[in-house]
Amino acid sequence: MTATAIADTAEFCALLEDELGIRLAPDDLDRPLDEVAEWDSVHLLRLVTVVESVTGRRVPVADLLEAATFQQMYEVVRA
Numbered sequence: 001m002t003a004t005a006i007a008d009t010a011e012f013c014a015l016l017e018d019e020l021g022i023r024l025a026p027d028d029l030d031r032p033l034d035e036v037a038e039w040d041s042v043h044l045l046r047l048v049t050v051v052e053s054v055t056g057r058r059v060p061v062a063d064l065l066e067a068a069t070f071q072q073m074y075e076v077v078r079a
Contacts, residue, residue, distance in 0.1 A: 006054060012074045019050045029071040036070075051077050 006012050009026040016022045022038045024031075033039050048059050055077075063076040 006051070006074075006077060009071075009074055012070070012077070015050065015054070016047075016070070020046055024070060029074060030069050032068055033070070047073070 006015055009029055013024050013026055013029070016024055020038075020043050022036065022043065024036070044064060048061055048064065051059050059077060060079075063079075064073055067073045067076060
């Protein structure tokens, strides 16, 4: 797969749901991560693995660790 697999926020939300079991709508991406009960550090590691597999490129984990929302994570993943 290529980076087009997560071309927009709707596809990023689909990836979160399909691969991590976290159901969010694009409007929910600005919620702070600590308000998402399902989110934890294991999900972060899984997200990195899935995104790297889907896009074929490395994800800057340090930037993801600084993200406070899924929107910020999406922006890191798309950069």
